[in-house]
Amino acid sequence: DAVVLATPIYFWGVSAQIKHVIDRMFCLVKYDESGYRLAPGLETTRLAFVATAGGGPEWGLRLAEDTVKSIAAFIGAGGPAFRSLLVPNAGSEQGVRQSNAALSETARAFGKELAS
Numbered sequence: 001d002a003v004v005l006a007t008p009i010y011f012w013g014v015s016a017q018i019k020h021v022i023d024r025m026f027c028l029v030k031y032d033e034s035g036y037r038l039a040p041g042l043e044t045t046r047l048a049f050v051a052t053a054g055g056g057p058e059w060g061l062r063l064a065e066d067t068v069k070s071i072a073a074f075i076g077a078g079g080p081a082f083r084s085l086l087v088p089n090a091g092s093e094q095g096v097r098q099s100n101a102a103l104s105e106t107a108r109a110f111g112k113e114l115a116s
Contacts, residue, residue: 001046003045003047003048004048005018005068006051007052008053008090009060014064014068045077046114048110049064049083051084055088055089056089057088061087085107
């Protein structure tokens with residue numbers, strides 16, 4: 001199983017909709033008497049992140065990736081299983097991303113990796 005969070009980057013951060021999902025994910029974390037974090041059902045769930053930005057990776061992509069990666073580790077879905085696909089200089093013109101063969105192949109490979 002995998003949960004994929006996908007978002008454009010707005011002002012160096014994820015969209016409000018993804019932020020809302022992330023905030024609600026906290027309810028998945030439980031604490032036992034000793035204070036240990038438990039995330040029932042997430043032990044085998046992979047968390048992946050896909051983000052696009054109009055600028056380079058320094059314009060929020062890496063910051064957003066680090067944030068989601070930290071959240072994944074907190075709920076127990078991080079570590080080496082965490083994967084991300086960052087798409088800098090994505091542009092907003094219709095058809096630009098679809099006509100980019102290298103990006104399409106990278107996205108397919110990313111999906112196959114998650115599915116395996």
